Amino acid sequence: MFLAFRPWKKEGKLNYMDAVRPKESLKSSPSYARGKSRYIFANRFRALFAYLVLLFFVAFAVGPVLYLISPALRDSISLFDYPPKIIPDEPTLDNFRFLFDSTRYLSWALNTIIYAAGTTIISLFTNVLAGYAFARLQFPGRNLLFFLVLSTLMVPVAAVLAPTYLMVREIGELPIIGRPFFGLDTYLGLILPCTVSPLGVFMMRQFISTLPVGLYEAARLDGASEWRILFKIVLPLIKPALVVLGIFVFMITWANFLWPLVAASGDDYRVLTVGIASLKGQFVTHWGVLAAASLMTLIPVTIVFLFFQKWFVQASMAGALKQ
Amino acid sequence: MAEVILKRLVKTFGSVPAVDDVSLQIPDGEFLVLLGPSGCGKSTILRLIAGLEDATSGEIVIGDELVNFIDPTRRNLAMVFQNYALYPHMSVRKNVAFPLETAKMPRHKITEAVSKAAAMLEIDEFLDRLPEQLSGGQRQRVALARAIVREPKIFLMDEPLSNLDAKLRLQTRIELMSLHERLGITTIYVTHDQIEAMTMGQRIAVLHEGRLQQVGPPTEVYDVPANKFVATFMGAPPMNLMDGELQQSDANWMFIREGYRLQVDQEQMRIAQSALANAVGEVSLGVRPEDMRLGDLGSNGLPGIVRFLEPIGSDLYVTVSVESHSVQVRMPPKTKVSIGDKVKIEFDLGKAHLFDSSQNNLRLS
Amino acid sequence: MSKSPDYFNSGVPTGQEAWAKLELSSQEYRKNASRYRLRYLTRASGFLAPYMILWLAFLAIPVGWAIFLSFNDGGVLDPRYWVGFDNWARTFDDSELTQVVINTSLFVVLAITIVFGLAIFLASLINNHRRGENFFKVTLYFPLLAPPILGAMIWHFMLHFDFGIVNLITRGLFGWEGVNFLGKNPTALFAIIAVEIWRGLGFWVLFYLAGLQSVPGELLEAAKLDGARGLRRFIRISVPVLRPLFLFALVIAIIMNFQLFDSVKILTDGGPRMGTATIVWFIYRRMFAFQDTGLAFSASVGLLIGTMLLTLLCFWLLGRGRKRES
Known part of the structure; x- marks a missing residue:
């Protein structure tokens, strides 16, 4: 039936007809021909309907971003003109120029990269180590500890926002480990609290425990230390999982708005999300600049996405399906 | 090393x-x-x-x-x-x-x-x-x-x-x-x-x-x-085991089961006198298939009826039912025997084993 | 049978030195054994420490601290003092908090219903019409690349009263004045829902598509032979397969959506007249703008408990479903 609903696949339809297999004499009767053409027509109609619906939602998904091009190339005042000029008469790059000259867009972008890359690297590092310990090392209290970590999986980040903010502020006041290394408005203060999601530990544990135990045991008998086993045997074998987790963490982190908003509101450590949000003024907003900034931000991500779409899709599913 | x-x-x-x-x-x-x-x-x-x-x-x-x-x-x-x-x-x-x-x-x-x-x-x-x-x-x-x-x-x-x-x-x-x-x-x-x-x-x-x-x-x-x-566990087909009773009559030790009596020769079976004395009662007699043969009806063997024949080329395995037990005997491939035949099974006492009620072999070596 | 030493003495000379080694007193044995087991722990702690320290500092302790501070006032800028259940009492009769809980719940119910319904519908369309599958996957997924606040910015250009494309079209085609989506209730909430659907739809389509494509082929064949068609077959075959997936998706969606903040902050900042204010928006405001930390913490803990209860409920339903199926 699924086959039959694909009008472009001739064999599929024939197969379906084969299954029904009317007698030869019946096939030549006019009522059969009518039935067959009605059947084909119904299928074509269904397919047409399906594709119209799908294309509508494609437009819904992509349209808003594509439309940004228009306001980005116009000056903000002309937005309010009536009748609207969706295709500008004189396209201008003023909005982009403003972005680079009058805001700290580049510094925001750099901070975002530091923030997201730092979070990704530190998360991968800590998650792989902990995942390995939970998957392969024997130690008393292993199950209890793992249960404790897992039980925090469902803690909404926003619910611990305030106390986490306090923790960062208090640790920042401590000698030696505090400022300038750690605290509010420092890179580490921004990054470290974002690396604690138990999801990564859980994923890594799952991946590592699906590797054959024999490999691990063989390596131990070959004299390899746990560290050597991790780096020489386990890591090369879970590379795909690492990439998936890495993209997942990166995507979540660079999109984060709430935490950077409270933890790094200072000018020097502002990230893109907070920066762009600050462009939307209380009273006056340069809408053209906003459109330009949104577009500027999305273009590099889109390019990376188009090259690695399979990994992206897997990464976002990983968070959901790997549990 | x-x-x-x-x-x-x-x-x-x-x-x-x-x-x-x-x-x-x-x-x-x-x-x-x-x-x-x-x-x-x-x-x-x-x-x-x-x-x-x-x-x-x-x-x-x-x-x-x-x-x-x-x-x-x-x-x-x-x-x-x-x-x-x-x-x-x-x-x-x-x-x-x-x-x-x-x-x-x-x-x-x-x-x-x-x-x-x-x-x-x-x-x-x-x-x-x-x-x-x-x-x-x-x-x-x-x-x-x-x-x-x-x-x-x-x-x-x-x-x-x-x-x-x-x-x-x-x-x-x-x-x-x-x-x-x-x-x-x-x-x-x-x-x-x-x-x-x-x-x-x-x-x-x-x-x-x-x-x-x-x-x-x-x-x-x-x-x-x-x-x-x-x-x-060792040997395929495995050793045949037959339950019976060990009794002492006069100076002789006898293995007895329905329709069958066997005099246990300590010397041949290499079993110590004291071990036999301790084992009086239920015992099992064990003989490997290759140590058994089908004898004629007049002989003093275990009586039974042939149930299955398994020719494997080099040998012929004959399954004989002896009362409720079945016993496998290895014979040369061309042996004339057919299903339903009444036979008697003979074996060397020197190759037989006696297991006591706690399953241990009484044989010394 | 015997495990006596005469078995391993049969015909083999015994190394006296080696035997001597065996003579460990039980006390020594136990001491060595526990020292050996302790090594397991030290080795494991090297692997666990980096994560566990961060986890303690930024997840476990904050959870405890939030609970503790919900019984106190101050503690952020002002000195902290114990107020017992005062905050909790206020939590239950603060009209603003009641409002945001209602708003958030309304948002969660509407957004999840619509997005799941659409996603399952689109996923089965794609599944039935395989041509262009990858194109639809990629394009529908695309909005997820935009961080929520960018999504909100982008949707200004759709929904703005003066220059939003929706109003421009209705004005141009029908001569209507247009709708001030973001400036009115309840359209402001609908606008927020639209933005969240825009961002999330592709993800859930892919999610359900993966689920649908995991339906075993034989099952569909069998249903075909039984003469089940269209919707009937979908209900009989695909729904049971999707059910556990669906409940699981529900857990994730509930946790995510109850934390709605970014697009609210950008699109309406809670307005008009608190019509789009959400729980996290409320917590943020009380904490960082009003310094009413007591209520911010009790609301945080409330959010924590509420989410956990809902999650447990979903898992309980999931477990019950599994039991019934087996």
Whole structure:
């Protein structure tokens, strides 16, 4: 039936007809021909309907971003003109120029990269180590500890926002480990609290425990230390999982708005999300600049996405399906 | 190279004993086979020696070192796993070199050792392939090369042949034996296949439900099984067992069952007088199929009726029902016998065994 | 059978030195064994420490601290003092908080219903019409690349009263004045829902598509032979397969959506007249703008408990479903 609903696949339809297999004499009767053409027509109609619906939602998904091009190339005042000029008469790059000259867009972008890359690297590092310990090392209290970590999986980040903010502020006041290394408005203060999601530990544990135990045991008998086993045997074998987790963490982190908003509101450590949000003024907003900034931000991500779409899709599913 | 001693070794998982009070001494250079049905604890013993499991109690000595509290990484022994456990992302060369690189051996020595091991096992042609590009037999040889390359104190092998097809198994068996002969490294080999055990082992240790049943050279274990379990586990078809009663009449010992009386000759059966005296009551008489023959009806044998005939080319196995028992007899292939025939079964008293009510063999040697 | 030493003495010379090694007193044995086991712990702690320290500092302790501070006032800028259940009492009769809980719940219910319904519908369309599958996957997924606040910015250009494309079209085509989506209730909430659907739809389509494509082929074949068609077959075959997936998706969606903040902050900042204010927006405001930390913490803990209860409920339903199926 699924086959039959694909009008472009001739064999599929024939197969379906084969299954029904009317007698030869019946096939030549006019009522059969009518039935067959009605059947084909119904299928074509269904397919047409399906594709119209799908294309509508494609437009819904992509349209808003594509439309940004228009306001980005116009000056903000002309937005309010009536009748609207969706295709500008004189396209201008003023909005982009403003972005680079009058805001700290580049510094925001750099901070975002530091923030997201730092979070990704530190998360991968800590998650792989902990995942390995939970998957392969024997130690008393292993199950209890793992249960404790897992039980925090469902803690909404926003619910611990305030106390986490306090923790960062208090640790920042401590000698030696505090400022300038750690605290509010420092890179580490921004990054470290974002690396604690138990999801990564859980994923890594799952991946590592699906590797054959024999490999691990063989390596131990070959004299390899746990560290050597991790780096020489386990890591090369879970590379795909690492990439998936890495993209997942990166995507979540660079999109984060709430935490950077409270933890790094200072000018020097502002990230893109907070920066762009600050462009939307209380009273006056340069809408053209906003459109330009949104577009500027999305273009590099889109390019990376188009090259690695399979990994992206897997990464976002990983968070959901790997549990 | 080293001697291995297990003393009163116990391993329990939860409350289930997997290894129950096993003591064993394996002299330097010996090829010992741990034999038993699945779940008898033979693999667990191997893993205890390797250090992959911690003993619940008891001691393990390798060389003259107590290794219970030494990390498996530093016990310097090599293990060949059932599924070979080759590192899938490394070439054969890297696989074989891995233990040496781990030991931080200088590069040129590693190259030398790898090519020596590769030559010995004839894997030099595919040193640069990945394990997934090899056949089962080739993988097996790579696993062996990885094991021998760093000259371990002992070899542990966990059913290494069970993933190979029958023909390859035969060939690899011979290779393993010649390898042992050349290197002379103490080898502990786990299998459930009694043919493998008989052909390869210098000694066999038979295990059942975590307990050691018997240790000895293959012929001894086969000829004088210590108890009923060993008697039926070794040999295919297994030893025939017939229940009966041991009685003393005058100076003679008699084995009695319905329609059959047999005088037990201490001399021929090599059973001590005191053992017989203790065993009076229910006993089992055991004789291997190859030690039995079909006699004529006038003889003084076990009476029975032929039920099945299994010609296997070299021999003919005749299944005879004796009362409620069935007894298998091995005969020459062209024997004239047909189903339904009444027969009497004869055997040499010198080849018969008597098992007492606690299943132990009364025979001395 | 006997495990006596005479078995291993048969014909084999015994190394006296080696036997001597075996003579460990039980006390020594136990001492060595526990030292050996301790090594396991030290080795594992090297692997666990980096994560566990961060976890303690930024997840476990904050959870505890939030609970503790919900019984206090101050503690952020002002000195902290114990107020017992005052905050909790206020939590239950603060009209603003009641409002945001209602708003958030309304948002969660509407957004999840619509997005799941659409996603399942689109996923089965794609599944039935395989041509262009990858194109639809990629394009529908695309909005997820935009961080939520960018999504909100982008949608200004759709929904703005003066220059939003929706109003421009209706004005041009029908001459209507247009709708001030963001300036009115309840359209402001609908606008927020639209933005969240825009961002999330592709993800859920892919999610359900993966689920649908995991329906075993034989099952569909069997249903075909039984004569089940269209919707009937979907209900009989695909729904049971999707059910556990669906409940699981529900857990994720509930946790995510109850934390709605970014697009609210950008699009309406809670307005008009608190019509789009959400729980996290409320917590943020009380904490960082009003310094009413007591209520911020009790609301945080309330959010934590509420989410956990809902999650447990879903898992309980999931477990019950599994039991019934087996």
